[in-house]
Structures are given as structure tokens and as C-alpha cells.
Amino acid sequence: AQSVTQPDIHITVSEGASLELRCNYSYGATPYLFWYVQSPGQGLQLLLKYFSGDTLVQGIKGFEAEFKRSQSSFNLRKPSVHWSDAAEYFCAVGADTGTASKLTFGTGTRLQVTL
Amino acid sequence: DAGITQSPRHKVTETGTPVTLRCHQTENHRYMYWYRQDPGHGLRLIHYSYGVKDTDKGEVSDGYSVSRSKTEDFLLTLESATSSQTSVYFCAISDPARTGRNTEAFFGQGTRLTVV
Numbered sequence: 001a002q003s004v005t006q007p008d009i010h011i012t013v014s015e016g017a018s019l020e021l022r023c024n025y026s027y028g029a030t031p032y033l034f035w036y037v038q039s040p041g042q043g044l045q046l047l048l049k050y051f052s053g054d055t056l057v058q059g060i061k062g063f064e065a066e067f068k069r070s071q072s073s074f075n076l077r078k079p080s081v082h083w084s085d086a087a088e089y090f091c092a093v094g095a096d097t098g099t100a101s102k103l104t105f106g107t108g109t110r111l112q113v114t115l
Numbered sequence: 116d117a118g119i120t121q122s123p124r125h126k127v128t129e130t131g132t133p134v135t136l137r138c139h140q141t142e143n144h145r146y147m148y149w150y151r152q153d154p155g156h157g158l159r160l161i162h163y164s165y166g167v168k169d170t171d172k173g174e175v176s177d178g179y180s181v182s183r184s185k186t187e188d189f190l191l192t193l194e195s196a197t198s199s200q201t202s203v204y205f206c207a208i209s210d211p212a213r214t215g216r217n218t219e220a221f222f223g224q225g226t227r228l229t230v231v
Contacts, residue, residue, distance in 0.1 A: 006157075034219075036222075041225075042224060043205060043222040043223055043225055044158075044205070044222040045222075046219065049219060090157055090158065094220075101146060101148070101207075101209040101211075101219065101220040102160055102163065103158075103160070103220060105157035105158040105159070106157050107156060107157045108157050
């Protein structure tokens with residue numbers, strides 16, 4: 001069965017500092033990987049996704065993620081955090097079934113940004 | 116945001132009562148999903164639909180039923196609500212034929228359900 005681990009429940013960074021959120025996955029085949037962001041009281045917004053090809057993926061809002069198959073990781077990064085980035089971030093893995101997008105999510109990392 | 120509307124957005128109900136949550140989409144996507152979000156668990160799939168009248172169970176389906184009589188509507192029913200079903204419920208949609216990707220899903224704003 002597929003699974004996702006986000007080892008950091010809560011992270012605090014200063015505005016302007018760099019950010020890395022960790023994500024490790026377990027999946028028996030080539031994974032389809034996602035990062036979603038959720039602001040308080042809101043739904044989930046897709047930041048970026050990896051299906052194949054270049055292992056460094058660029059997303060919205062200045063985020064990027066790197067797929068490392070040897071480490072089963074898909075860490076999210078941003079070089080300079082803005083106060084508006086404070087939110088909860090979810091990593092997810094999906095199966096290439098060719099049909100339904102049944103996603104397995106991590107437990108999330110809550111990002112706090114200090115000014 | 117993708118054209119997904121969940122209703123109601125907030126609901127408080129009593130233990131043992133039936134509750135139905137509605138997800139309405141205007142994107143004509145084939146697949147629809149219900150997830151629940153709980154602290155420490157992230158989002159977990161309850162049920163999903165792969166077409167009108169075609170549904171299947173997800174990871175945490177016990178105590179829930181679903182129906183899809185039209186492409187645009189996907190209903191989640193708690194036949195007899197329990198306190199353990201207090202959660203935030205998210206609807207999602209996807210359609211690889213339209214987006215060109217197998218597994219990209221778009222989410223609604225969520226319904227906060229409290230069972231007292």
C-alpha cells in the first residue's frame with residue numbers, strides 16, 4: 001500500500017529565510033507526487049506536481065520540489081519565504097491507474113512565518 | 116478555483132441523525148471523490164465515483180454511503196451520525212481526459228461537520 005510521511009508537524013521560519021518541507025513516500029511503482037497548500041478555512045490548492053521527466057519541478061508562488069527516487073523523497077523548497085506563505089502543506093502520492101485519482105496524503109506540515 | 120461547490124459549508128447535527136453533504140461541479144469531470152480531514156491524519160479517501168451511478172469505497176468508508184445520479188452532483192450520506200464523524204469533508208474532482216493527467220485532482224472549499 002502506498003503511504004506518505006511528513007516528519008515535521010510544525011515549522012517556524014523567519015520571513016525572507018529559505019524553506020524546506022520534507023516528504024517521504026512509499027509506493028511500489030513510479031509515483032505521481034503532489035504538494036498542496038491549505039490556508040485556514042480554505043480548500044486545497046495544488047502547488048506543483050511530478051509525473052515524470054525532470055526531477056526538479058517548479059510550481060506556483062515560487063515553490064519548487066525535487067524528486068529523489070533513491071531517497072523516496074519529494075521535498076518542497078522556497079528560497080525566500082513571505083508572510084503570506086503561512087499555511088498547512090500536504091504532500092500526496094497518487095497511483096497511475098489511468099482512471100481515478102485516488103490520492104494518499106501525508107499528515108501535513110504547518111508553516112508559521114515570523115516577521 | 117475549479118467549479119466545485121460544497122453545501123452546506125458548516126453543519127452541527129446530533130448523534131444518530133442522518134446527514135447528507137452535497138458536492139456540485141460545473142466542470143463536467145468524470146471522477147468525483149469525498150475525503151475527510153482530521154488532525155494527525157491528513158486527508159483520507161471515503162468514497163469515489165467514476166461515473167453516474169458508479170461508485171467505490173475508499174480507505175475509510177464505514178458509516179458512509181454515496182450516490183451520484185447526475186454527472187455534476189455527488190452526495191455523501193451519514194446514515195446515523197456519530198461523534199467520530201466530526202470532521203472537515205472535502206469533495207474533489209478529476210478527469211484525465213480533460214486535464215491530460217491521470218491523477219491531478221481539484222478540491223472544493225470543504226464542509227465542517229460537528230456531531231454532538
